[in-house]
Amino acid sequence: MRWSSAYSLPMRMTQLLGSTLRAAPAGAESPGYQFLLRGAFVRQLGQGLFSFMPLGTRVKQRVEHVLRQEMDVVGGAELLLPLVHPAEIWKRSGRYDTIGPELVRFDDRRTRPHVLALTHEEVVATLAASEVQSWRQLPRFVYQIQLKFRDDPRPRGGLLRVREFTMKDGYTLDRDEAGLDEQYARIHGAYLEIFRRCGLPVIPVAADVGMMGGREAHEFMYLTPIGEDTVVLCDGCGYAQNRQVATAARPPVAEEDPLPIERVETPDADTIDRLTQVLGIPAERTAKALFMATSDGRMALAVVRGDMQLNETKLAGALGAAELRPMTPEEIEAIGAVAGYGSPVGIGTRAVVVVDELVARSPNLVAGANERGFHLANVNVGRDFSPDVVADIVAVEAGQPCAACGGPLRTERAVETGNIFKLGTRYAGLGASYLGEDGEEKPIVMGSYGIGVDRLIACIAEEHHDERGLVWPASVAPFAVHVCALGDEGLEAAGAIAENLEGEGLDVLVDDRGERAGVQFADAELIGCPVQVTVSKRSLAAGGVEVKLRSEPERPPEVVPPDELASWVRGHLEERATEAPVVR
C-alpha cells in the first residue's frame, strides 16, 4: 500500500492558507463539521457553497484516490463530462420539465437555454447514442469525479447537504438486463470496499428510484442521528430499506360481514383522535382520506387506516407522479370534499382514489361523509366506492413487525453517502441503442452509480473524531505524518527528518511555525493525521524523535531513532489499514 500521493516534498504548515480556530463558528452543529471548520479543512462561502482549503483538498484527493482505484478494479474508465449542458438533452429525457427549480436553467449569450448538471445521465446517454453502434461495444462502465449543482431549497448540516458538490458518478451501458444485473452487483461490491477503506460503516438498503427513474436502487447509508433519511431495519433477519419504500407485515383484519352503511353525526371530529373519542372506537376501525395534488395537475384522494401514516413516496409511485403536494382548500372544495370529513365515497371521478391495500380488505370502516359534522360507518371498499388504485401507501413505524420474519422493526436516522440505480432503458429516448448479434436494433440498458465526495468526507469526520479533534483513517488522512518541531533544535532537525519520510513515500506535514509546544500539539490533534512525530532538544537527547498514534492519545510516546522512523510509521499504518469497519 502507498501512503503517499505524487508529492515529494513535505508540506510546511507555514504554506497552508487558513489557520485553526479555537472555537467553532456559530451555526456549526455537528462535531465533525465543527472540526472540519476549526482545522481549516473547509470554509463556507455562501449557502451550500464551500471552499476546500489546502488540508481539505488533501483529504478530498485521498478519498478520490480510493474511489478511482475501486472503480478501476471493476472495469471503470474515467472520463470527464461537462458541467454545463444544453437544455436540449434534458428536454429530450423529459427531466427538464419534471424536475423543479433545483435544476438551474440559464441562457447563454446567444440566448440558447442551458442547465447546470445536477447529474449526468443525459450526457452519457447522448454519448452512448453517438459512440455505441454494435453489441460488440458493450458492456461499458465509465465514471467521473465532477461537480454537480443542485439549487437545494435548504442546504444544511455543513458539508452534509450542499448545493455545489463533487460527486463520483458512474454509468454502465449494457446489452440487456442480465448484463446490467452483473455490473450492478459488481459495483455494489466495489462500493462496500470503498466505504470500508474510508473507514465508514454503511448499510446498503433498498431505495426509491426517485427522479432517476428505473426499476431498482440501493442506497449506502451511514447511520447517524444527524442524518436526514430514515432507514427501517430488522435485527432478526437483516431486512434494511429506506423508509420511503419499506414495508411491514400487515396486521390481520376483522372477520366481519359487511354491514349496511350508516350516516352518523360526529360534531367537531375533524381529526382521527377526535373521531375515535366521539364514536368510542379504535383508530384502526377508521379510514382517513388525504388530499394530494400531483405535479401534473391531478387531484388525488389517498385513503389509509386511521392509525397509520401516509408514505408520500409510495403514493407518488402508485400515482405515477413526479411530485406531490397537499391540495389547497379551494381544490378540496372543488372536488366536493370537506377537510376533516373527507371521504372517497361519492367522490366519483373528481379525484383519483388511491386506497391502501389494508383498507381495501378491511370491512366496516368509519370514513368521512364529505359533510361537516358527519361520518359514514360501515364503509366497505368495492361496495360503497371503487378505488382507482389499490396499493401499499403507508409509512412503516418502528415496532411494527417485519414482513420477512415477524421480528420488531426499528428505525434509524441515516445519511445517504452513495446510491446505485438500475436505470434500464429509461434514457433510451436519447437515442442510445445498438445493433444486436441478431441484427435487431435494441435499446442500451443503463445503470447509474453515485457517491457524494463532500458528503462522504463529512461522514468520515463525523465517525472519526474525539473530543480534541479529528482522527482520520490512514487511507484518507491529509498526511500520514504530522511533525511537530519544537524549539530551535527541533526546527533545525525536523526538515531533514521530514524530507527523509517523504523520500520513503510518506506524506508529511511539518509544523514549522515556531509555536509553543502546547499550540502545536493541540493543532496536531485537531487536524488528526494518524502519526504524530515530535522533534525537540529533549527527543534528540533521548536518541531520536517521539512518535505517537492519533488514535491512541493516552499511550505514552515512543522514542524512535530517525533512521528507523520510516519503517516504524509504515508498520503502524499497515497494521491499522485493515481496521476499517465493515457492516454486512
Next chain:
RNA sequence: CGGGCUGUGGCGCAGCUUGGUUAGCGCGCUUGACUGGGGGUCAAGAGGUCGCGGGUUCAAGUCCCGCCAGCCCGACCA
C-alpha cells in the same frame, strides 16, 4: 415556501428591554520583553460603514418598517 432564531473588528460574544458624549470583553493579530513539552506572562498597539435601506427623534448599535444574509425545524430533495 411556512415557522423560529441570529447578524456588533478575523473568531466567539456582551451592550438593545429603559435611545444620550470616546461601542466593550475573551480569543486571535502586530511590536517588545520574559518564557519555552499542552493553546504561557507582562507591556504597548492595530483593527468596527454595529448586515443593508428607509423612518421616528434634538439624538438610533438600541425604537419602527422594508430588504438581504446565515442557522435551526418543517415542506421538498439524490
